[in-house]
Amino acid sequence: MSSKFPFFLFVCFLFLMFNFESDACFAIVVLLSPAPQIGSFRPVDRSNVSLAAVTFSRRQSVVKPVNAEPKRNDSIVPFAATVAAPEVAEKVEVEDFEELAKDLANASPLEIMDKALAKFGNDIAIAFSGAEDVALIEYARLTGRPFRVFSLDTGRLNPETYQFFDTVEKHYGIRIEYMFPDAVEVQGLVRSKGLFSFYEDGHQECCRVRKVRPLRRALKGLRAWITGQRKDQSPGTRAEVPVVQVDPSFEGLDGGVGSLVKWNPVANVQGLDIWNFLRAMNVPVNSLHSKGYISIGCEPCTRAVLPGQHEREGRWWWEDAKAKECGLHKGNLKQEDGNKNGNGHANGTATVSDLFDTQSLVTLTRTGMENLAKLENRKEPWLVVLYAPWCPFCEAMEGSYVELAEKLAGSGVKVGKFNADGDEKEFAKRELQLGSFPTILFFPKHSSQPIKYTSEKRDVDSLMAFVNALR
Numbered sequence: 001m002s003s004k005f006p007f008f009l010f011v012c013f014l015f016l017m018f019n020f021e022s023d024a025c026f027a028i029v030v031l032l033s034p035a036p037q038i039g040s041f042r043p044v045d046r047s048n049v050s051l052a053a054v055t056f057s058r059r060q061s062v063v064k065p066v067n068a069e070p071k072r073n074d075s076i077v078p079f080a081a082t083v084a085a086p087e088v089a090e091k092v093e094v095e096d097f098e099e100l101a102k103d104l105a106n107a108s109p110l111e112i113m114d115k116a117l118a119k120f121g122n123d124i125a126i127a128f129s130g131a132e133d134v135a136l137i138e139y140a141r142l143t144g145r146p147f148r149v150f151s152l153d154t155g156r157l158n159p160e161t162y163q164f165f166d167t168v169e170k171h172y173g174i175r176i177e178y179m180f181p182d183a184v185e186v187q188g189l190v191r192s193k194g195l196f197s198f199y200e201d202g203h204q205e206c207c208r209v210r211k212v213r214p215l216r217r218a219l220k221g222l223r224a225w226i227t228g229q230r231k232d233q234s235p236g237t238r239a240e241v242p243v244v245q246v247d248p249s250f251e252g253l254d255g256g257v258g259s260l261v262k263w264n265p266v267a268n269v270q271g272l273d274i275w276n277f278l279r280a281m282n283v284p285v286n287s288l289h290s291k292g293y294i295s296i297g298c299e300p301c302t303r304a305v306l307p308g309q310h311e312r313e314g315r316w317w318w319e320d321a322k323a324k325e326c327g328l329h330k331g332n333l334k335q336e337d338g339n340k341n342g343n344g345h346a347n348g349t350a351t352v353s354d355l356f357d358t359q360s361l362v363t364l365t366r367t368g369m370e371n372l373a374k375l376e377n378r379k380e381p382w383l384v385v386l387y388a389p390w391c392p393f394c395e396a397m398e399g400s401y402v403e404l405a406e407k408l409a410g411s412g413v414k415v416g417k418f419n420a421d422g423d424e425k426e427f428a429k430r431e432l433q434l435g436s437f438p439t440i441l442f443f444p445k446h447s448s449q450p451i452k453y454t455s456e457k458r459d460v461d462s463l464m465a466f467v468n469a470l471r
């Protein structure tokens with residue numbers, strides 16, 4: 001063999017060493033080495049490989065786990081290196097949102113909002129209804145972080161609400177992401193049941209088509225959402241709302257139970273404080289608020305509230321107070337079994353405090369109400385409120401009714417209360433004209449037929465005028 005062959009072999013070796021992995025290089029060296037003489041065969045001893053080749057092999061075998069750094073397009077991980085450093089799956093920590101809710105229980109809305117936006121970035125959005133939850137957008141702006149806003153356009157909102165949407169977009173320099181109901185579903189509902197079927201068979205079906213299903217589509221593109229729920233909005237359904245929770249009703253981007261987180265930054269804030277904040281920051285508000293609207297929804301299902309009424313009483317006013325959720329926050333409604341106590345709550349739940357607690361009022365039992373209703377010649381006229389302790393609208397008029405009772409003390413008019421919830425509800429519906437809570441009845445001196453107070457003005461002056469006109 002020519003004497004130049006070893007030099008040529010050495011040059012090829014160097015070229016291969018810097019362009020291939022060490023194992024491949026070693027294999028080529030073995031193949032190109034002069035064949036051993038017959039009878040002198042022995043296993044290849046890797047110790048004869050040059051020091052440069054050994055050093056190169058060690059350097060290449062230290063491989064970091066996948067995703068530890070950007071992967072080079074020309075990198076080839078050798079099998080030996082893969083065995084030495086197998087792929088390590090990234091450990092995903094699961095957040096304990098119940099514990100986080102406890103940690104943030106006393107935090108400010110601004111701090112809670114900042115935490116939410118920082119944690120979820122572009123995968124979270126504010127649900128904006130066009131009412132006082134514009135405060136959420138203001139808090140988001142104050143964090144200095146980017147944020148998204150979406151809203152449900154049911155097709156039945158007040159003109160003032162649409163105008164307000166436009167004002168908010170211009171004021172904050174944002175674009176609200178509108179979600180619309182499915183046109184075919186709306187068409188089927190209206191054609192089969194008419195435009196106002198919810199007045200007759202409840203609002204749940206209409207809300208499901210116009211609000212719940214569009215919301216479900218919106219949330220499927222998110223991992224978290226931000227709402228304006230407050231505990232004082234509805235003591236019957238929202239009294240236990242935490243500042244953050246795993247959404248009990250909807251699914252998020254990843255799908256399945258627990259895939260969506262719900263943030264309620266103003267859960268612990270009173271309505272009056274929200275309005276003080278809006279005025280202090282000169283935030284634009286819906287013009288309907290100046291007309292007596294507090295909680296604002298669709299035009300046919302929303303109206304202004306009157307003195308002595310709770311803010312949610314302007315929503316679905318023809319229904320029982322416990323039904324005043326549209327389905328967007330249906331997780332607030334507790335599932336009740338058939339074993340209820342006198343307050344209409346399942347046994348084992350927290351006790352609800354009674355209402356109208358004053359010595360100027362007479363607490364009537366079922367027997368007392370039956371006797372009162374049978375009397376045709378009473379010594380004194382009676383004014384009686386039929387109530388449920390959990391009812392937020394009864395709670396809203398408590399101050400007015402107690403004050404009225406104190407004013408009528410010694411006047412010859414007895415003032416009483418009757419808990420018409422639970423087992424007494426059917427009796428009250430059948431015998432006492434109960435339609436919804438609260439119901440106020442006046443029993444004249446010389447008539448067995450009670451007179452129902454039909455006005456929704458439950459301030460002291462309005463109630464006193466009703467009594468004075470009949471006694």
